Amino acid sequence: MKQALKKIVKVPLQQAAARFGAHRRNAAGPRLWILMYHRILPPTDPRYAEEEPGMIVEPDTFRMHLQTLKRHFTVMPLGEWVERARNDQPLPPKACAITFDDGWLDNYEYAFPILQQEQVPATLFAVSHMIGTRELFWPNRIVRLLQQPRERLREFPWLAELLGEEDMDAERSSQLIYSLKSLPDHELLERIDKAEAELGLTAPEHPVLLDWHQLAEMAESGLFEIGSHTCHHFRLRETLPAEVLEREVSESKQRLEERLERPVELFCYPNGDLCPQAREAVFRHYRAAVTTCGGICAKNTDAMQMPRYGVHQGSASTPIQLLARLSGWPMT
Numbered sequence: 001m002k003q004a005l006k007k008i009v010k011v012p013l014q015q016a017a018a019r020f021g022a023h024r025r026n027a028a029g030p031r032l033w034i035l036m037y038h039r040i041l042p043p044t045d046p047r048y049a050e051e052e053p054g055m056i057v058e059p060d061t062f063r064m065h066l067q068t069l070k071r072h073f074t075v076m077p078l079g080e081w082v083e084r085a086r087n088d089q090p091l092p093p094k095a096c097a098i099t100f101d102d103g104w105l106d107n108y109e110y111a112f113p114i115l116q117q118e119q120v121p122a123t124l125f126a127v128s129h130m131i132g133t134r135e136l137f138w139p140n141r142i143v144r145l146l147q148q149p150r151e152r153l154r155e156f157p158w159l160a161e162l163l164g165e166e167d168m169d170a171e172r173s174s175q176l177i178y179s180l181k182s183l184p185d186h187e188l189l190e191r192i193d194k195a196e197a198e199l200g201l202t203a204p205e206h207p208v209l210l211d212w213h214q215l216a217e218m219a220e221s222g223l224f225e226i227g228s229h230t231c232h233h234f235r236l237r238e239t240l241p242a243e244v245l246e247r248e249v250s251e252s253k254q255r256l257e258e259r260l261e262r263p264v265e266l267f268c269y270p271n272g273d274l275c276p277q278a279r280e281a282v283f284r285h286y287r288a289a290v291t292t293c294g295g296i297c298a299k300n301t302d303a304m305q306m307p308r309y310g311v312h313q314g315s316a317s318t319p320i321q322l323l324a325r326l327s328g329w330p331m332t
């Protein structure tokens, strides 16, 4: 009943949000909408089917996003907005910044040409010690494990208890990944390493992440500014040893600056997780940092915890859905 009701009210609510949301009004001070993207892939690409749906926007949709955003906002680099806000310089009343997390190869293949054609700047948060490697993030390693025969997977008790009896579709594997997020990273990685070794799974044939040449080309184009997303994508929680946390924050900046020969002033918390120690370490090394909680930034927003709106194909495949998402209305 609740589901049905939600469905009935959703469309008119989205339309109202798109027409009357915060992005349509002027506020007392300048505001900034930060958008969070992960992967840009067409449905015909084999990588599409292997990814969680919440991570993808299709190239045509991405182009539509940029065109829609240009109509409603001043699209500008995140770093420029932050600098202007810090120095009390003039800011547009409604600005928007595009961000990409993780450093996926498809950002170079599909997003970069569209950003060039549309002349829209963006920020890419790279995981410094994974750039140019064949490593996978743990959720993708889980997806790969789930493609193995069910009876083999039952050999691993931590996986067996989550498998259930039904077939594993995209939604169920997303749920399974979500429930594994309660484990600390080192424990998860240990379990996955062991399972992969026992099943004889080796590194993927093709890299899924950018290499240093591609990242440098994107930075040198002038359209991309590069920020840090830690060294290894460890979630910066209290359970992470203090020295590891410090290294993840500082060494990632150092590595990116050395390889790209440009300053790295922006940071992005993996999975949006942060503890007071993480905020403090990030504050010592960066000018600003972004989270994954939705929201609109103003000049007095904590620069170490700037909210972003995550968008994906399922939530923003039309201009109305996109604008509703940015309306500031909680229900859309």
Ligand SMILES: [Zn+2]
Pocket (backbone or CB within 6 Å): 101, 102, 229, 233, 270, 271
């Ligand atoms: Zn990430």
